[in-house]
Amino acid sequence: MARVPVDPLRLDQQLCFALYAASRAVTRAYGPLLEPLGLTYPQYLVLLVLFEGEPRSVRELGEALGLDSGTLTPLLKRLEASGLVKRKRDAEDERVVRVSLTRKAMALHETLQDVPRQMVCKFGGDPERPGDLADIARLREALHALTRRLEPPPG
Amino acid sequence: MARVPVDPLRLDQQLCFALYAASRAVTRAYGPLLEPLGLTYPQYLVLLVLFEGEPRSVRELGEALGLDSGTLTPLLKRLEASGLVKRKRDAEDERVVRVSLTRKAMALHETLQDVPRQMVCKFGGDPERPGDLADIARLREALHALTRRLEPPPG
DNA sequence: CACGATTCAATCGCATGCAATCAAAAAAAG
DNA sequence: CTTTTTTTGATTGCATGCGATTGAATCGTG
Structure with a gap:
């Protein structure tokens, strides 16, 4: 059982790089499936959250996905422009924006199965x-x- | 052993999301360690590759990290502006750019251990x-x- | 009720990722 | 030796991520 000292900075020793590379590889692998549907991978994830329950506030979407409003706001605007979600200020609390699915998105649900x-x-x-x-x-x-x-x- | 049918689109069932979330969490965790050194996480990865052998062409860096020139060229320019790498056209083959470490980067190697x-x-x-x-x-x-x-x- | 603290989404700035395209250089074909 | 193809890096455009800030609305407390 020889203990070979290994350079701790070697790239192939890094869990972080293994994660980083695998995550990007998986996201790329989704591309051919989602691009024909007009979806990016993060947009697909937002739809998955909404499929589990609507409507959701931007904050709730952020908690589910680990994203902040700086990322979600423009992403949601693009989803809205694609006709997949609706955004509406809550009448009770004017601070929150409630995001819900359109019919078009519900139809997509079948395709995504x-x-x-x-x-x-x-x-x-x-x-x-x-x-x-x-x-x-x-x-x-x-x-x-x-x-x-x-x-x-x-x- | 009851087989409970599970919605295949549920977010917490997705390996892709587990990867995506973990990768971003790990990158964020590097932040406090790298930011004081003036490094971003991808820049840190580029340095790790160069620590294993210099100089490297942009293509070689891309192969090692799974990144293309569209990502690497601006990143390397920023590393050059930080005084951590040098970029130089190869005299033999004017197409390739050889990236090497500066003294400052080699000093950083100690800190990064x-x-x-x-x-x-x-x-x-x-x-x-x-x-x-x-x-x-x-x-x-x-x-x-x-x-x-x-x-x-x-x- | 007043008012400071908090919450929430939007905005801004910067740094990736990545596809598509380009231009120059080198290699391969003829 | 010339033409064609390939290789290499740079550039451009778009979509994230994310820290920092802003502004509006709400809450908590006195």
Whole structure:
């Protein structure tokens, strides 16, 4: 069991770079699926949040995605320009903007159903094989755990 | 063993989002360490590549990091403006630009030695505990494998 | 009620990412 | 040796991310 000293700054030793590279690779892999639908990857994520419940305030979307208004406001304006979301000031509290889906977006929901399965294939897995799905689930949980440790809730 | 059908579009089911969120969380975690040194995270990565061998052409840097000249050219100009790298057209082949480190950058190399250890702590691990380092290594390898599957070499 | 603190979205500035295009240089074809 | 193709980096345009600031609305407290 020889202990070989390793340069701690070597790129291929960095978890951060592995994450950075994998994240960009996955985002790129979504491109061919989303671009024909007129969606970017972050826009797709916003729709996923809204599919789970509407309407959502900009703050709620930001909490779900870890993005701030500086990123979300222009992104939402583009989604609005695409006819996929509506933005409306809350009458009760004029500070908040409630974002909801259009009919067009709800129709997109059907089209998007197949996207995750296609992505599993791109990941090199078989969507029919439980083992492959379990591998993905394990990796996903490890990443969520890492994110939680880096961003402790404001408790 | 009840099989509960799960909405495949649920955000917390997406490996892509786990990656996306974790990558941004890690990049943010580097901020406090790099900002005092006048570095951004991608600039830090470029320096890591150069620490492993100089000079490097823009193409070589791009291959190592998975970035193209559209990203690297302005980034390298900023690193040059910071006095950390030199850029010089190759006399043999006027197409290539060779990027090398300045004395200032080599001095930075010393300062950066401790960064990876500090990051392990932020990840919630103990740099002295081999088990924690092994966990990080496993996650890193899983991510590298995913990236490779998504970007098969042009063979 | 007054008023300072807080919340919320928008705006601004800067630094990526990345596709598409360009121009120059070099290599390959003929 | 000339033409064509390829390689390499730069440039442009667009869409994020994100810190910092702003401005409006609301809340908390006295």
